[in-house]
Amino acid sequence: MFEDGAPSFGHLYEGLVAVGLRRFDVEEVAAWLLGHQGHRVTLEVSGYKEVMGELDGDPITDAQGYRLWREAPERLRQGLAAGRYVQARYAASCAACCASVNSDSPEPFVPFPPRQLKPDEADLFMERWSDADEMSVFRLFGAIDPLERFVPDLLAFLAKHDGHRIDVMLTTT
Numbered sequence: 001m002f003e004d005g006a007p008s009f010g011h012l013y014e015g016l017v018a019v020g021l022r023r024f025d026v027e028e029v030a031a032w033l034l035g036h037q038g039h040r041v042t043l044e045v046s047g048y049k050e051v052m053g054e055l056d057g058d059p060i061t062d063a064q065g066y067r068l069w070r071e072a073p074e075r076l077r078q079g080l081a082a083g084r085y086v087q088a089r090y091a092a093s094c095a096a097c098c099a100s101v102n103s104d105s106p107e108p109f110v111p112f113p114p115r116q117l118k119p120d121e122a123d124l125f126m127e128r129w130s131d132a133d134e135m136s137v138f139r140l141f142g143a144i145d146p147l148e149r150f151v152p153d154l155l156a157f158l159a160k161h162d163g164h165r166i167d168v169m170l171t172t173t
Contacts (some may be wrong), residue, residue, distance in 0.1 A: 003134075007035060007128065007131075007132065008120065009029060009030075010033075011128055012129065012132060013030055013125065014027065014128060015124050015126075015127070015128030015129050016125070016129075018120075018121040018122075018125050019092075019117060019121055019122065019125045019154075019168060020090070020109075020110075020112050020168050020170075021090060021109070021125075022109060023107055023108060023110075024079065024085050024107075024108035024109075025072075025168035027110060027125055028068075028072065028075070031032050032068065045131040056134055057087070065141040072148040076108055079108070080108065080129050082140075083111065084110065085108040085109060085110060085111070086108070086109060086111040086170060086172065087106040087107065087108055088106055088107070088109050088170035088171055088172045089102050089103045089104070089105065089106055089107075089171050089172075090102065090103040090107075090150075090168070090169075090170060090171065091103075091107065091168065091169050091170070092117065092154060092157060092158070092166055092167070092168045093166070093167050093169075094157075094163065094164045094165065094166055094167075095165060095167065096161075096164050097161060097164065099157070099161070101150075101153050101154055101157040102171070103148060103150045104148075104149070106172070110172055111170060112170065113169075114167060114168070114169035115168060115169075116165055116166070116167055116168075117166040117167065117168050119163075121163075122158045122162075122166060125154075125155075125158065125160055126155055126159065129151060130155055131156060132151070136148070154165075
């Protein structure tokens with residue numbers, strides 16, 4: 001968490017990892033941040049702190065950022081071909097209640113075998129994502145966008161089925 005109470009990327013990322021919601025774009029950001037530990041970084045978003053403004057317009061920083069963005073589709077294509085990502089829907093189910101929640105459309109996720117979600121994993125996700133808003137997750141889309149229906153639906157599902165066995169999986173059908 002930042003001094004102003006806003007969640008850091010790492011704070012939110014740990015919640016996603018706990019439940020297996022590891023999309024390509026999030027993994028790209030995580031890898032980039034790991035490669036730049038100790039560096040000052042900024043995210044282009046309106047209303048950001050002026051102290052970070054000194055990086056704006058820097059030709060090296062701008063060129064690197066645009067190159068990363070431009071090359072992302074090719075990295076995704078290679079990741080899909082190598083099996084590092086799979087186009088799938090995320091699904092969580094409660095066998096006791098015959099209930100489930102599913103993401104809307106296939107997205108590039110890090111594959112994982114179907115598994116039982118541990119209570120502490122569900123709790124971590126709920127704690128980290130229950131207050132996420134558009135500024136917390138600026139430019140994250142698809143299943144993990146809290147302004148879309150899936151994250152709120154998953155949060156409600158996990159809360160409603162607290163104490164039940166929850167299975168999570170990626171489905172390609």
